[in-house]
Amino acid sequence: MRMRRLLGVGAAVVLAISAGQASAQDKPTLSIGYVDGWSDSVATTHVAAEVIKQKLGYDVKLMPVATGIMWQGVATGKLDAMLSAWLPVTHGEYWTKNKDKVVDYGPNFKDARIGLIVPEYVKATSIADLKTDDGFKKKIVGIDAGSGVMLKTDEAIKDYDLAGYKLQASSGAAMTSELGRAYAKKDPIAVTGWVPHWMFAKWKLRFLDDPKGVYGAAETVNSIGSKGLEAKAPEVANFLQKFSWDSKDEIGEVMLAIQEGAKPEAAAKEWVAKHPQRVAEWTAK
Incomplete structure (x- = not known):
């Protein structure tokens, strides 16, 4: 009887582990586009990807692409998201063309x-x-x-x-x-x-102050998802709604580390490890 109980407990543990593994494996791999030549795009995208992988359990494939291809990729669903949409002016034409084909999850940087x-x-x-x-x-x-x-x-x-x-x-x-x-x-x-x-x-x-307004007003950098992202990865859609930098100094910490020689993945991992409270705010349900 005792042996039967032990076997039963062991089987339950194996089933629980298998179920957990199956659940993780069932989550789809997400593709996120970014512009490799933009230091803010590199930093923001790699930090977001690290949080999605570590805290939400999704594999992420990062795709360095040109701006137009990035927008087209999200609009057609070939990319699940991007975090580098300068609005309303810089990427205004892309937004006008694609706004009905994408989901705007709001700014991740508010004073661009x-x-x-x-x-x-x-x-x-x-x-x-x-x-x-x-x-x-x-x-x-x-x-x-x-x-x-x-x-x-x-x-x-x-x-x-x-x-x-x-x-x-x-x-x-x-x-x-x-x-x-x-x-x-x-x-x-x-x-x-x-x-x-x-x-x-x-x-x-x-x-320098620009009283004539030649350079325009401040913009935001927004996170944009495909139409299918929320159904495909609801936790990620929730994260993108919450994810935003507090200041230029916060994102600057990551950009400077990369500029000074750190690999983007390593800089992102280090930032996530050093700021658990910010990550918790972004991933709260």
Whole structure:
């Protein structure tokens, strides 16, 4: 009789373990798109994926894609989600085209913006102040020619009558390198930039005021899901509704770690381990 009881208990344990394994295996793998060249997209997506894997039990496949393909992927259901939708302006055309084919789970970053950025030690407070030059050598250090912030800076040079100013096209990496060199010497410098970006975690910077509104108002970075996500992974849909960064410093911690050499997966795991309370807030039912 005793042996029969032991066998019965053992069988129950095996069944319970098997049921748990079957439950985990029954959860589908989720595909999430991101833009590899955007430091905020990389950081946000990898942290979200880590939480989904660790706390919600879903396998996640991350897909580095171009912006248009990212939107198309979610709209057609080939991707389950993305966390890099700049709204309402930057990705306005994508939203207008696809809004009936996707689900907007709300902002994961609420004060995204583009504009001209200077170190805090610089005297200028407004774009108009650049007219007095004050050591800027009539140069604004830019990023890739044709990008949104570069086109807006061409407008700003005209609208603020910055006669003689040259917008220097380069790349995101070249821009931050030049900013770093000037910062070390406390030289005046103005660069094109945006928030969220890791440079705000590394240096003390600020946007120049834009009273003419050339660069537009602040935007949000939203989490967007496919129409089928809620039925496919309801816990993940609930998580995306709650997931958001408190500030540029919070996401900046992850972006800076990646910039300084950490693999995105490792930086995400470290951040999740260091901030259990924030993760608990995001995954609460």
